[in-house]
Amino acid sequence: MKVLVPVKRVIDYNVKVRVKADGTGVDLANVKMSMNPFDEIAVEQAIRMKEAGTVEEIVAVSIGVKQAQETLRTALAMGADRAILVVASEDVNTDIEPLAVAKILKAVVDEEAPGLVICGKQAIDNDMNATGQMLSALLGWSQATFASEVAVEGDSAIVTREVDGGLQTIKVKMPAIISVDLRLNEPRYASLPNIMKAKKKPMDEKTPADYGVDVTPRLEILSTVEPATRAAGVMVGSVEELVTKLKDEAGVI
Amino acid sequence: MAVLLFAEVTNGELAWDATSKAMTAAKMMGDVTVLCAGAQASAAAAEAAKLEGATKVLCAEDASLGHRLAEPTAALIVSLAGDYSHIVAPATTDAKNVLPRVAALLDAMVITDVSGVVDADTFERPIYAGNAIQTVKSKDAVKVVSIRTSTFDAAADTGSAPVETISAADNPALSEWVEDKVQETDRPELTSAKIVVSGGRGVGSEENFELIESLADKLGAAVGASRAAVDSGYAPNDWQVGQTGKVVAPDLYVAIGISGAIQHLAGMKDSKVIVAINKDEEAPIFQVADYGLVGDLFDAVPKLKEALG
Ligand SMILES: Cc1cc2nc3c(=O)[nH]c(=O)nc-3n(C[C@H](O)[C@H](O)[C@H](O)COP(=O)(O)OP(=O)(O)OC[C@H]3O[C@@H](n4cnc5c(N)ncnc54)[C@H](O)[C@@H]3O)c2cc1C
Ligand SMILES: Cc1cc2nc3c(=O)[nH]c(=O)nc-3n(C[C@H](O)[C@H](O)[C@H](O)COP(=O)(O)OP(=O)(O)OC[C@H]3O[C@@H](n4cnc5c(N)ncnc54)[C@H](O)[C@@H]3O)c2cc1C
Numbered sequence: 001m002k003v004l005v006p007v008k009r010v011i012d013y014n015v016k017v018r019v020k021a022d023g024t025g026v027d028l029a030n031v032k033m034s035m036n037p038f039d040e041i042a043v044e045q046a047i048r049m050k051e052a053g054t055v056e057e058i059v060a061v062s063i064g065v066k067q068a069q070e071t072l073r074t075a076l077a078m079g080a081d082r083a084i085l086v087v088a089s090e091d092v093n094t095d096i097e098p099l100a101v102a103k104i105l106k107a108v109v110d111e112e113a114p115g116l117v118i119c120g121k122q123a124i125d126n127d128m129n130a131t132g133q134m135l136s137a138l139l140g141w142s143q144a145t146f147a148s149e150v151a152v153e154g155d156s157a158i159v160t161r162e163v164d165g166g167l168q169t170i171k172v173k174m175p176a177i178i179s180v181d182l183r184l185n186e187p188r189y190a191s192l193p194n195i196m197k198a199k200k201k202p203m204d205e206k207t208p209a210d211y212g213v214d215v216t217p218r219l220e221i222l223s224t225v226e227p228a229t230r231a232a233g234v235m236v237g238s239v240e241e242l243v244t245k246l247k248d249e250a251g252v253i
Numbered sequence: 254m255a256v257l258l259f260a261e262v263t264n265g266e267l268a269w270d271a272t273s274k275a276m277t278a279a280k281m282m283g284d285v286t287v288l289c290a291g292a293q294a295s296a297a298a299a300e301a302a303k304l305e306g307a308t309k310v311l312c313a314e315d316a317s318l319g320h321r322l323a324e325p326t327a328a329l330i331v332s333l334a335g336d337y338s339h340i341v342a343p344a345t346t347d348a349k350n351v352l353p354r355v356a357a358l359l360d361a362m363v364i365t366d367v368s369g370v371v372d373a374d375t376f377e378r379p380i381y382a383g384n385a386i387q388t389v390k391s392k393d394a395v396k397v398v399s400i401r402t403s404t405f406d407a408a409a410d411t412g413s414a415p416v417e418t419i420s421a422a423d424n425p426a427l428s429e430w431v432e433d434k435v436q437e438t439d440r441p442e443l444t445s446a447k448i449v450v451s452g453g454r455g456v457g458s459e460e461n462f463e464l465i466e467s468l469a470d471k472l473g474a475a476v477g478a479s480r481a482a483v484d485s486g487y488a489p490n491d492w493q494v495g496q497t498g499k500v501v502a503p504d505l506y507v508a509i510g511i512s513g514a515i516q517h518l519a520g521m522k523d524s525k526v527i528v529a530i531n532k533d534e535e536a537p538i539f540q541v542a543d544y545g546l547v548g549d550l551f552d553a554v555p556k557l558k559e560a561l562g
Contacts, residue, residue: 011381016384016515017381017382017385019384019385026384052383080534085408089362097362098353098362098363099362121428121497122497124381124382125380126380126381127365127366127379127382127496128363128365129349129366130353130365131358132351132353133350133351133353133354133357134363136323137354137356137358138357141352141427142324142427143323143354145323145350146350148490152350158431162346162490162491162500163346163491165433165435165491165498166433166435166489166490166491167433167435168432169431169432169433169434170320170428170430171429172427172428172429172544181315181489182480183484195448195483200531202458205548217362218362218391218393219362219391220390220391220392221387221388221389222375222388222389222390223500224380224385224386224388225388226385226386227384228364230522233527233539233545234543234544234545235544235545235546236548239546239553239556242528242544242546242557242561243557246505246528246544250544253449253472253505
């Protein structure tokens with residue numbers, strides 16, 4: 001079976017995000033970018049399935065600016081076999097919405113015919129939590145989102161999902177889309193020899209036009225602003241003082 | 254404008270808190286019809302009829318709609334969509350699973366986790382773990398929107414809308430339910446509790462987490478946890494508060510042994526009053542705390558329990 005793993009280049013999760021003063025967005029120039037943490041988990045899952053013999057080939061795909069090839073090289077260094085870069089924008093500040101990403105991914109799936117697509121549950125920049133579900137809808141495939149455990153049994157996948165009430169286990173027919181949650185696995189670091197090897201692995205470059213997809217956004221971004229900041233608080237010297245403040249000043253207990 | 258509000262129904266029961274808060278947001282977009290779907294949904298529909306702002310309740314009861322599987326649920330909503338300009342739901346894990354699927358089937362962009370409604374086409378939503386608030390205007394014919402319930406007040410329960418029974422759509426039969434692992438608890442629900450007491454990695458073990466839980470019980474509070482505490486096995490996954498867990502905004506949030514990583518703050522910084530107990534005076538949690546106490550939690554928490562009587 002072939003597995004497709006979409007990986008997104010996002011601002012590193014350790015970077016303090018700065019909103020541009022003119023309200024047009026977040027300052028992405030000269031900040032550290034990394035693979036979306038959820039996508040590292042997706043790549044790791046695919047590699048483990050390959051190591052277990054259920055998967056033969058792992059194809060990583062990224063849609064974005066040219067620099068997303070670094071993200072794809074990371075996926076290749078971790079253990080993906082080849083990569084597809086869809087250059088959808090010249091400008092790091094241009095929006096490619098999940099619907100457009102899902103349409104491009106659908107075209108890639110039509111060409112590649114994977115048995116499984118494993119993606120992240122959400123990208124930590126836009127926090128949309130949408131792409132996998134949208135792709136699944138466009139393909140008419142089953143979906144298993146927020147996965148914390150995955151097992152393949154014949155032509156089905158048994159997936160445990162992290163939901164509001166706890167955990168839900170479902171069985172989905174393959175081909176399927178699985179979106180992964182944080183506790184599925186602990187992604188590996190790429191070793192130096194593997195980073196060197198990854199440089200020689202194949203990477204195709206495409207554009208949305210190659211797939212006949214229009215990436216014009218449906219949402220117009222009117223403004224991006226900093227959230228309201230909280231007023232500074234006080235330090236208390238003792239538990240007694242804390243309780244008094246909570247009772248008399250804040251009135252919450 | 255006609256709005257279809259997809260109610261949160263769990264095992265036949267209406268989740269009043271989530272649905273009534275989403276109702277408040279939905280009312281700002283137009284006339285609201287509420288959809289209750291499930292293997293059992295009639296009791297939920299009767300409850301939903303009381304939602305102030307509901308003009309009608311649709312009740313779809315069918316075995317295929319049990320356990321809120323994405324494919325049949327999305328098919329049902331899409332079969333109704335022609336009559337509506339907006340499809341709205343509270344941003345629960347169920348709706349996060351279903352709504353993007355609905356949106357893609359309608360060739361619309363989903364707008365998730367909306368924290369403010371500017372007008373029927375324009376919405377505010379937090380991005381980058383709440384570090385920025387984006388205002389977006391949708392150009393789609395139908396708007397598919399999930400609501401971050403922590404920023405809306407609950408609608409009143411004084412309504413009396415008529416209930417209409419409808420049938421399910423064809424089940425694509427792509428998935429089946431196997432089992433649920435749900436912890437039964439008498440504590441209030443995390444996302445609607447007035448007080449939340451959360452523990453982090455500093456608590457140190459699953460046994461020690463009992464300390465957090467007993468303080469919560471003393472306060473009649475829900476229990477939360479940081480991701481580190483969940484990853485370490487001190488607490489179950491559904492207690493996680495944060496960017497990728499639950500978003501809470503109680504009257505009082507008590508963070509114990511939690512450093513205050515941006516991903517954790519994303520889930521609790523809208524709380525009215527925040528208390529932090531941490532032995533490291535440099536911990537970033539103190540920057541958002543209204544009341545900070547520097548100290549060892551194993552000393553402070555028992556004292557706190559005692560002081561509360
Ligand atoms: C060049 C570029 C510039 C951008 N600039 C901005 C900006 O300035 N401000 C802003 O707010 N947003 C920006 N974005 C984000 C963009 O607006 C979309 O929201 C984003 O591509 C999809 O939303 P999400 O990441 O929240 O998706 P989610 O649905 O949360 O992502 C879930 C999963 O889908 C997959 N996936 C999603 N997107 C891609 C992708 N592009 N390639 C491969 N896999 C993917 C991943 O597996 C991911 O884990 C930019 C995107 C691109 C490509
Ligand atoms: C993609 C992504 C998503 C994430 N999503 C979330 C999320 O949704 N929610 C979330 O919480 N995190 C999330 N995280 C993780 C987050 O970055 C932090 O790692 C996590 O919140 C840290 O948890 P913590 O504060 O319990 O642990 P730590 O950062 O290890 O802090 C422990 C604290 O306890 C204090 N302490 C230790 N012993 C004592 C004692 N005896 N008495 C008093 N204080 C003590 C220490 O001083 C320290 O400040 C996410 C990370 C990523 C990459």
